[in-house]
Every structure is written in structure tokens, then in C-alpha cells.
Amino acid sequence: MFLRSALSLWPLARNGTRSYSSTGVTKLVAVTVDDQTGIATVNLQRPPVNSLNLELLTELSSSLTDLEKNKSRGIILKSYSDAVFSAGIDILEMYKCEEERVTLFWSALQEVWIKLYGHFAPTVACINGHAPAGGCLLALSCEYRVMVKEKTIGLNETKLGIVAPQWFIASLVNIIGQRQSEVALTTGKMFTTEEALRIGLVDEMAENTEDAFSKSLEFFKKFKNISPFARAQTKAFIRESTIQALVKNREKDLKMFINEIRKENVQKGLGQYLESLKKRKVS
Numbered sequence: 001m002f003l004r005s006a007l008s009l010w011p012l013a014r015n016g017t018r019s020y021s022s023t024g025v026t027k028l029v030a031v032t033v034d035d036q037t038g039i040a041t042v043n044l045q046r047p048p049v050n051s052l053n054l055e056l057l058t059e060l061s062s063s064l065t066d067l068e069k070n071k072s073r074g075i076i077l078k079s080y081s082d083a084v085f086s087a088g089i090d091i092l093e094m095y096k097c098e099e100e101r102v103t104l105f106w107s108a109l110q111e112v113w114i115k116l117y118g119h120f121a122p123t124v125a126c127i128n129g130h131a132p133a134g135g136c137l138l139a140l141s142c143e144y145r146v147m148v149k150e151k152t153i154g155l156n157e158t159k160l161g162i163v164a165p166q167w168f169i170a171s172l173v174n175i176i177g178q179r180q181s182e183v184a185l186t187t188g189k190m191f192t193t194e195e196a197l198r199i200g201l202v203d204e205m206a207e208n209t210e211d212a213f214s215k216s217l218e219f220f221k222k223f224k225n226i227s228p229f230a231r232a233q234t235k236a237f238i239r240e241s242t243i244q245a246l247v248k249n250r251e252k253d254l255k256m257f258i259n260e261i262r263k264e265n266v267q268k269g270l271g272q273y274l275e276s277l278k279k280r281k282v283s
């Protein structure tokens, strides 16, 4: 009954799923909701590597708001690409950036993290490709991670000469603990899927995207006999202090980000990193 009335808020059904985008035109984020289960698939689709720019984050943020309003039964976050889940922040948002745009950009990233980390329904990252830095952050924000074999994941910020903000760090520490996080963050370690599974950074390994998706769906079955309210409130209690640490310091965090990326040595490093990306290829 509850499911029916919640789902009736969604746009027209098509082949057992409902698709929508908050702008009415699907662009960088496509959301489909399964009619039977009420589970939403949020597909990131910004070629070539789903790097996170202002437009993608703004769409993702409003999709998350819609899913919260429409009482989705769960979210699977995945990529349109079998190669890359998300390449993290679009370096062009940090390199030679205008103050107004970078302010909007960082605020949108904060907003997405707050909404995803605190989403009331169960969330799964179906990591069907590489997930460095901001890509890893999105995966860490979910409750469960299924990752396709032979990909890589990690917070590699120090390799770019930048510092992962406290909320990135907290998201990692809450999953793999302080010691493992310290080593990983200070060395900018990118874990293979197999390594990530061993340290609990991901929960399951999959053969391919299809396998990852079906394993992601299985996660929701764990809550079949659990009260949705009890589940959601427990999640909120567990995550509250981590979320509040950013919510209370958003302005300070924004200023720190802008100060940091404006430094001459950081700008130089980002420029060199962009150049090196253009020269190299990952198999």
C-alpha cells in the first residue's frame, strides 16, 4: 500500500520502470525507478569519464532531493561506462577557475555528499569502473559497495599535491578505520578491486557490470523484515556526527578549499597533472 502510494508520485510507467530527470530532460544523471521494487538506479552519464563538474553535481543533487521526496525504497548509484565509475572532480573546476563558479561548484559537492551520505533509504554504489578521489567519495557515501574486478579505487589527492578535506577523510575512516586510512591517504593509494575487498573498502567483488548490478539489488533484500523507519533512524544516528561536522562548517570548508587551490604551487601541480593525464592511458 505504502509502496503504491509512494510510487504514484512518479511520472508515467514504461516497461516496469519510471524514468525522470529533475529538469525534464535527461542529461548528465539519469534516474529510473523499478515499478515493482521502488528501487532507483541513478546513472552518471558524463562522457568520457564522469568527472564531477558543477552541472553534473547540480543534477545529482536535485535527483537526490526528488528521490527523498518520493520516498524511494533504495538507490543504486552507477556509471553509464564500464570503464570508469567517476574520475572524481573535473580538474578544470579547480584549475584556473573563477571565484563565482568555484564557489557554486564546491557548494554543490558539499550538498551532494550531505544528501547521499544522509539519504534515508538504503544506498549501494555499483562501482562498475575506476573510482579515484571524488569518484571514491561518492562510493564511500553509500552504505554498500559492489565493485567490478580489476578496477581501482581510492582517495589519491596527495598524488595531485592536494589535501583531502576532513569529510572525505571521515567517509573513509568510517569504513576502513584510522590506521588503514592514514596509510592510504598519505600515500595517495589507489587500491585494486581485490585489495579493496581485502581491507573492507568494498563489500563485494563482481565479474562485470551486470553481475555488479544484480549483487547490488541483492543488498536490499537484507531489509525485507526490517522496519524502514527503524533502519533509517539507525542510519541517521550512526552518520549524524560525521554529517554535522560538515554542515556546521560549510563556509569554513569552502574558504579552505578556495585558498588551497588558489596557491601557486597547487595550480602548477594541477596543470602538470592535467597534462600527464592527456599523455597516459590506463588499460
Ligand SMILES: CC/C=C\C/C=C\CCC/C=C/CC(=O)SCCNC(=O)CCNC(=O)[C@H](O)C(C)(C)COP(=O)(O)OP(=O)(O)OC[C@H]1O[C@@H](n2cnc3c(N)ncnc32)[C@H](O)[C@@H]1OP(=O)(O)O
Pocket (backbone or CB within 6 Å): 048, 049, 051, 083, 084, 086, 087, 088, 089, 090, 091, 092, 130, 132, 133, 134, 135, 156, 157, 160, 162, 163, 164, 165, 256, 257, 260, 261, 274, 277, 278, 280, 281, 282, 283
Ligand atoms: C587544507 C585542506 C582544505 C581543503 C581542501 C583543499 C583542496 C582540495 C581537495 C579537492 C579534492 C579533489 C578530489 C578529486 O576528485 S581530484 C580528481 C582526481 N582524479 C584523478 O586523479 C583521476 C584522473 N583520471 C584518471 O586516472 C583516468 O582518467 C581514469 C583512470 C579515471 C580513466 O582512465 P581512461 O584511460 O579510461 O581515460 P583517460 O584517457 O585517462 O581520460 C579520458 C579523458 O578524460 C580526461 N580526464 C580524466 N580524468 C579527469 C578529471 N578528473 N578531470 C578532468 N579531466 C579528466 C583525460 O585527460 C582525457 O582527456 P583527453 O585526453 O581525452 O582530452
